[in-house]
Amino acid sequence: MKNFALIGAAGYIAPRHLKAIKDTNNNLIAALDKFDSVGIMDSYFPNADFFVEFERFDRHIEKIKRQQNISLDYVSICTPNYLHDSHIRMALRRGADAICEKPLVLNPWNVDALADIEKESGQRINTILQLRLHSSIIQLKNKVASENKKGKYDVDLTYITSRGNWYDISWKGDASKSGGIATNIGVHFYDMLSWVFGEVEENVVHLREKNKAAGYLEFKNARVRWFLSIDENDLPQNIKDIGQRTFRSINIDNTELEFSKGFTELHTESYKNILKGNSFGLEDAKNSIQIVHDIRNQEINSKGEKHLFLNKI
Template identity: 55%
Template sequence: MNFAVIGVGGYIAPRHLEAIKELGHNLVAAYDHNDSVGIMDRFFPDCQFFTDFERFESFVDLKKGSSEQIDYVSICTPNYMHSSHIKFALSHGAHAICEKPLVLYEKEIDELEHYENKFGKNVYTVLQLRVHDAILALKSKVNSEKKAMYDIDLNYMTSRGQWYHESWKGDVRKSGGLSTNIGVHFFDMLTWIFGEAEEVTVFEKSSTAEKGALKLKNARVIWSLTIDRSKLPPDALKAGKTTFRSIKIDGSEFEFSEGFTELHKRVYTDILNGKGYGLNAARAAIRIVEQIRGM
């Protein structure tokens, strides 16, 4: 298959480049307004690269009907750009593979459904926790137990420096805020396993930390997210770690700290085999973070 990447200079793009390369596909074109994209030499040194979106668009159109026609556009851009770049992919004859969060507002999912129907192409979202072995095992266990209610504590800490607040990630209008930017994939995982949210509560909300509660169909969740390094547990700080994840289910720690290196490759494999997650798979988590943003 032939791919294009929008946002190839971003943090998450190398995982997409690696998945495309290792699965034996072609990267035909890439765009980023930033030209610090030397990472491409490791994977696709012959790929056409553009810093001007109009030239990128013209190139994509030029390849239609040729052996290099774009089949998939992978979108790794800032959150607020996702919807418009997905529309670009569909309207130019390609399927879209978009990083989390798929969009910032639930109404955008409805708009994108219209685009799918209009252009006959699909939108796939990167929900990598759904292909993690430990989380697949947990979902299987929960399904087999058929328990009415679980109590869950989610604590996610990932250190970010001052740059974060000066970048688009620190701008709620562009990132959606902390819960959207770093929490949405956990909310997706929890709703996928324990059912959609019936109540959403926020206890604390600042530029560095958010805390709250969720009442899911089969779980009561207390959640805490922070990018403040000083909040890391002493053992993590001593070991020089910058990230700490903890999920406790009915008081017992759920271990899933390993197994993250191959997740994008698995996501791509599923998509190319016709089993990827589409627009509506993202809806429950987008609804939660949109509600949090409004509180």
């Protein structure tokens, strides 16, 4: 049984980490969040110590090690994107491995700095890239590898996940903290695309607004037109008609990739792999971090093929 701490216990994604720790028969000894709406912990680890101040949390971790010889094995990090780098460093300083939600960090050079610290500490930085564990995505990757297709696959990625007014007020609406729309809701798709279709050859941005973005990515084996939005007005009419607030589609050579199911246990599967020493690390995360950094910082232009949804804007 391994000892875990969790930073960001009140966040949206935290319950998946709590469940994964529980499902892999491990123990949560401490949790931290500046917000105290963490009643979900009662369903998993009611005896875990909880803190709303980082200083007291950090002191507690050191205290139980010195007085009770209880050491941390892992720190799970579910905090806002801009804090990941700092919290990963804290985990390694405490002699624990880090398990961090995506995006691991916001900038490519942060990955290089963390690689140096990881080497110095002898600890491991793990990231959650759960789409790589989805059976449909694995099948797609194997298909692309085996087909040896002449020419490139044509891919349309569309992801619209409606968000209310709260989004702009939260850290997610601040690009300096979240990395902007493409980073916050798209980074796992870009990771999946580069994992399946190979190295990025071209990255063009056609639209970059606070609540939506679109562009063209060319990989070694695919041409990808992508559109991301949190604006419910961008939803297709048939989706609105049934009262659905999310639309997700990956179309490859005019064939829809079915991957709407099979997500519920992917964090637990990620933890199982981490505990076996078979996890995704810094190098695995770097491609998608580079992609979103470039999307965030380059000029808008009209090169490349455009996503059809741009015709509506």
